[in-house]
Amino acid sequence: MLKITDLKVNYGGIEAVKGISLEVPEGEVVTLIGANGAGKSTTLRTIAGLVKPAGGRVEFMGEDITGKDPTSIVKKGITLVPEGRKIFPDLTVLENLKIGAYMRKDDLTDDLNWVYDLFPRLKERHWQAGGTLSGGEQQMLAVGRALMSRPKLIMMDEPSLGLAPLIVRGIFDIIREIHKQGVTILLIEQNANMALQAADMGYVMETGRITLSGPGQELLTNEAVKAAYLGA
Amino acid sequence: MLQQEKSKKGSFIALICIAALLALVVLVENLGALVPNLPSVLRPTSQLFIVLKKGAVYSLVAVSMNLLNGFTGLFSLGQAGFMLLGAYTYAILTVPMANKDQVYYLFGGSAVKFSLQELFGGLFGNTGVGGAVSLVLGVLVALILAGLVAAFFAWLIGLPVLRLKSDYLAIATLGFAEILRAIFQWQKLGPVTNGANMIKSFPTFSSFNVQNADGEVVLRLSTFVPFLVAVVCIAVIVLLITSSYGRAFKAIREDEIAAEAMGINLAKHKSLSFCISSFFAGVGGALFAMYATNAQAKAFTSTMTYEILLIVVIGGIGSISGSCIATFLYVACSEWWLRFLDTPVILDSGFQIPLLRDGFRMVVFSIIIMIVVLFFRKGIMGEKELPDLFRKRKKKAAPAAAAGEEGSSNG
Numbered sequence: 001m002l003k004i005t006d007l008k009v010n011y012g013g014i015e016a017v018k019g020i021s022l023e024v025p026e027g028e029v030v031t032l033i034g035a036n037g038a039g040k041s042t043t044l045r046t047i048a049g050l051v052k053p054a055g056g057r058v059e060f061m062g063e064d065i066t067g068k069d070p071t072s073i074v075k076k077g078i079t080l081v082p083e084g085r086k087i088f089p090d091l092t093v094l095e096n097l098k099i100g101a102y103m104r105k106d107d108l109t110d111d112l113n114w115v116y117d118l119f120p121r122l123k124e125r126h127w128q129a130g131g132t133l134s135g136g137e138q139q140m141l142a143v144g145r146a147l148m149s150r151p152k153l154i155m156m157d158e159p160s161l162g163l164a165p166l167i168v169r170g171i172f173d174i175i176r177e178i179h180k181q182g183v184t185i186l187l188i189e190q191n192a193n194m195a196l197q198a199a200d201m202g203y204v205m206e207t208g209r210i211t212l213s214g215p216g217q218e219l220l221t222n223e224a225v226k227a228a229y230l231g232a
Numbered sequence: 233m234l235q236q237e238k239s240k241k242g243s244f245i246a247l248i249c250i251a252a253l254l255a256l257v258v259l260v261e262n263l264g265a266l267v268p269n270l271p272s273v274l275r276p277t278s279q280l281f282i283v284l285k286k287g288a289v290y291s292l293v294a295v296s297m298n299l300l301n302g303f304t305g306l307f308s309l310g311q312a313g314f315m316l317l318g319a320y321t322y323a324i325l326t327v328p329m330a331n332k333d334q335v336y337y338l339f340g341g342s343a344v345k346f347s348l349q350e351l352f353g354g355l356f357g358n359t360g361v362g363g364a365v366s367l368v369l370g371v372l373v374a375l376i377l378a379g380l381v382a383a384f385f386a387w388l389i390g391l392p393v394l395r396l397k398s399d400y401l402a403i404a405t406l407g408f409a410e411i412l413r414a415i416f417q418w419q420k421l422g423p424v425t426n427g428a429n430m431i432k433s434f435p436t437f438s439s440f441n442v443q444n445a446d447g448e449v450v451l452r453l454s455t456f457v458p459f460l461v462a463v464v465c466i467a468v469i470v471l472l473i474t475s476s477y478g479r480a481f482k483a484i485r486e487d488e489i490a491a492e493a494m495g496i497n498l499a500k501h502k503s504l505s506f507c508i509s510s511f512f513a514g515v516g517g518a519l520f521a522m523y524a525t526n527a528q529a530k531a532f533t534s535t536m537t538y539e540i541l542l543i544v545v546i547g548g549i550g551s552i553s554g555s556c557i558a559t560f561l562y563v564a565c566s567e568w569w570l571r572f573l574d575t576p577v578i579l580d581s582g583f584q585i586p587l588l589r590d591g592f593r594m595v596v597f598s599i600i601i602m603i604v605v606l607f608f609r610k611g612i613m614g615e616k617e618l619p620d621l622f623r624k625r626k627k628k629a630a631p632a633a634a635a636g637e638e639g640s641s642n643g
Contacts, residue, residue: 048493074495086490088483090550090615099483102476103495149495 001026001184002047002078002153007056009039009046016042018208019056024153024186024201029179031187031195031216033229034205040188041083043205044155047186048080049073060153074103077152083188084161085142089131093122096130096141100148108148115144118177136167143174147183154178155186160194172198192229196220204229242619250463257284257459261452279568281455283560285437286567288458289519291559294543295466295552296512301541302550303473304505305485306394307402309537310386313409314510315517316532317385318378320416322518323431323527324424325374331433336426343423348374349435364442371435375461375518382514383507385412390506394499406534416529430528437522458519465512470552472508481505546604547611554613570597 002024009017017039024030032040045051047058049070058066060076079100088096097115101108116123119140125133130141139159146154159175160168172194179185179198189195196202199216204225212225219225261281263274273280293311300306325348327335332342349370356362356369393404415421417428425431437458442451472478480501483491492498521527539562547558573593577585604612 050489050492069497070492071495071497074493079495080493082490082493086487086493088486088490090486091479091482095479095482098476099479099491099494099496102480102483145494 001061002186003059004043004047005057005059007043007046007058008054009042009051010054011042011051015054016208017046017053020205020208020210022203022210022213024184026152026184027179027182028200029175029185029187029198029216030201030203031189031199032203032205033189033192033195033225035229036190037207038205039208040205041157044080044157044186044188047073047155048078050080071103074149077150079146079149079151079154081142081146081154081156081159083157085135085138087130087133087138087141087145089129091130092127093130093133093141094126096145097122097126097148100145101150103149111148111150115147118147118174119144135163136170139163139167139171140174143171143178147178151183153184153186155188157188158190159187160189160191168194192225193220196225246619250467254456254459254463258453258456261455265450265452276452279571283564283568284455285458285523287560287563288455288462289516289523290540290543290563291556292462292465292519293513293516294540294547294555294559295469296509296516297540298544298547298549298552298555299469299473299481299512300505300509301544303478303485304481304502304509306502306506307398308405308506308509309402309534309541310389310405310409310510311513311540312532312534312536313405313412314382314386314513315520315536316409316412316416316529317382318514318517319521319527319532320425320431320529321378321381321514322374323434323521325377326370326434327431328433335431335433336423338427338429339422341423342426347434367435367439375515378518379511379514382517383511386507386510387503390503394502394506406537409532409534409537413529413532425529428529430526432526434527435522436525458523461515461519465515466552466556469508469512473552477501477504542601545611546601546608548613548615549611550615551611551613551617553618554611554616557618558612565597565600566593 004023005021006019007017007021008015008019011017020039020043022030022032032043034040042051046053049065049068049072052067056066057064060073060078063076065073065076065078088099091099097112098108101111116126121137122140122144125137130138133141143154143156143159156175159171163171168191175185175187175198187195187199196216196219202214202216202219203210204212204219212219212222214222220230260274261276264270264276272278293315297308297311300308324342324344327342327344328347329345329350332344332347336342347370349367350358352366352369352373353363356365358366389405389408393401393408396404416425418425419427421427437454440453440457441449442453444450473481480491480496483494483496484498484501488498517532520531524531543558543562544555546562547554547556570593573588573596574590576589579585
C-alpha cells in the first residue's frame with residue numbers, strides 16, 4: 001500500500017534520514033522503532049507532506065506522492081496523528097473531531113458514531129474543551145480526530161508518549177481494534193515491547209538508517225533488539 | 233438532533249433581538265418628532281447619536297480585527313491602513329460631479345469623471361424616490377468596492393507577509409499601513425486622492441435622512457444606516473466563524489502543525505482570513521469617512537489601530553459580542569461620559585477644582601483601562617459570547633436535568 005524507496009530527508013542542515021526503504025502492506029500494522037533522534041518522526045512527517053524530502057520516492061497505492069502538499073496527501077487517505085497529540089485545546093471535543101474531517105464535504109454522522117463507539121469517553125465529553133481532557137483522553141481524541149478523515153492509512157507518532165502504563169495498554173487495545181476494522185497502521189514507538197507485540201512487521205531505525213527488519217514476533221526475540229530496546 | 237434544534241432556536245432568537253435593536257435605533261432617533269420637550273440627551277443634536285454612529289463603525293472594524301487576531305491567531309496591526317483604503321475608495325467614487333471642482337480645486341478637478349450615485353441616477357432619476365434608490369445603490373456599491381480594494385491589497389501584501397509569524401507580522405503590517413498613509417498624501421496623486429487635503433462633500437450618514445419637499449427632515453435614518461451596515465457585516469462574519477472555515481481558522485490559531493496535518497492548507501486559509509478581515513476593515517473605513525464627513529489620510533494613524541486593538545483586548549480576544557460591547561463602552565467613555573473632565577470648573581467662591589483641565593480625560597481614561605485589564609485578564613467577555621452567559625446559568629441551576637437529558641439522547 002505504502003512503499004518508500006531510498007528516502008532521504010535533510011532537517012535543519014542535518015541529514016536526518018539517510019536513504020531508507022520500507023513497505024506497509026494493506027491491512028497490516030507496521031512499526032518503526034528506534035531511539036530518540038533516529039529519524040522516525042521525520043520519516044512520518046515526510047510521508048505526511050509536512051517536510052519535503054531531499055531524495056527518494058514515496059508511493060501510495062501505486063501513485064507517486066513524493067513531496068506532495070499535506071492537503072492532497074490527506075485527501076488520498078493518509079492521516080498523521082502527530083507526536084505529543086497536538087489536539088486543539090480551546091476547541092470542544094466535537095469541534096476537534098469535525099476538523100479531522102475538514103477535507104470531506106459529505107455527511108459525518110456515521111463516522112462520528114464510529115469514533116464515539118470506539119471512544120465512549122469522547123461522547124460523554126463532546127462539549128468539553130479539548131485541553132481539559134486527561135492525557136489518555138487527549139490521545140484518544142487525537143486518534144479519533146485522525147479517523148474522522150476516514151483514512152486508508154493512519155500513521156501514529158508515539159501514541160504512548162507521556163502516558164501511564166495502564167493507559168498505554170488501553171491505547172494499544174484501540175490500535176488493535178482499529179486495525180481489526182480494516183485500517184492500515186504505521187506506528188512509531190519508543191515503547192518497543194508494546195509496539196512489536198501489536199505489529200505484523202517491524203523496522204528498527206538507527207541514526208537515519210534502517211538496520212534491522214522482520215516480523216514483529218521475530219524482532220521481539222532478536223538478541224540485538226532485546227539488548228538495545230527491550231532492556232533485557 | 234437535539235443540538236441542531238437548539239441552535240436553530242438560538243439563531244431565531246438572535247435574529248429577533250437584532251431586528252428589535254435596529255427598530256429601537258430608528259425609534260430613539262426619531263423620538264424628537266414624536267415627543268415634544270424631550271430631555272436633551274435624546275435630541276438629535278445629542279452626543280448620544282455621535283457615540284452610536286461611531287460605535288457602530290468601530291464595532292465592525294473591531295470585529296474584523298478580532299476575526300484575524302482572535303480567531304485565526306494572526307497578529308496584524310494594519311487595520312488603519314485597510315480602513316484608509318476603504319475610506320478613500322468610497323470618497324473618490326462618490327463625490328458628486330457638481331462638487332468635484334470645488335473639492336479638487338488645487339489640482340484643477342478630479343481624474344475620476346463620475347460618481348457612482350449619479351451613474352445610478354442616470355437609470356433611476358436624480359430626484360424623489362428614484363434619487364433615493366440611486367443614492368442607496370451608489371453608496372452600497374461604493375461600500376462593497378471599498379471592501380474589495382482593501383481585500384485586494386490584503387491579498388497582495390499577504391503573499392510575502394503572511395509567511396511571518398506573531399510579532400514580525402505585526403511589524404510588517406504596521407509598516408504597510410504607514411506606507412499607505414504616506415502614499416495617499418503624495419501630491420503627485422492629487423487628481424485622485426486630493427493630495428494631503430481632505431476629500432469631502434460625498435454622501436454621509438445624514439444624506440439618508442428623509443426630507444419633505446420643504447427640506448425639513450421627516451424621518452431620521454442617519455444612525456440607523458451605520459447600524460444596519462455594521463449588523464449585516466458582523467452577521468456575515470459570525471456565519472463565517474461558525475462555518476467549517478471558521479473551525480479551520482481556529483485550528484490554525486491553536487496549532488499550525490496539527491492543522492496542517494489535518495489537511496488544512498495554511499497559506500490559503502491565512503490569506504482568506506486576512507482578505508476577509510481587510511474587506512470588512514475597508515467597509516468600516518468607508519463608514520468612518522461617512523461618519524467623519526471627510527476622508528483624509530492623516531486620520532488613519534497607527535493610533536487608530538491601537539485604539540481598535542485596545543477595544544478587541546478589552547472585549548475579549550475571540551469574542552464577537554465582547555468586541556461590540558467594548559466598542560460602545562470605549563467610544564462612549566472617550567467621546568461622551570468623560571468629557572466633563574476636560575472642562576475647567578470654577579466654583580462661585582472662585583475656587584477652581586484641581587486637575588480638571590484639557591487632557592485630564594485621557595489620564596482618567598487610561599487608569600480605567602488599566603483597572604479593566606487588571607481585573608478582567610481575558611477581557612470583559614473572555615472567549616464567551618453573549619448567549620453563552622444565559623446558557624451557563626441554566627446549566628448550573630439544573631445539572632441533574634441536564635444530565636438526564638444527556639442520558640436520554642444517548643439511548
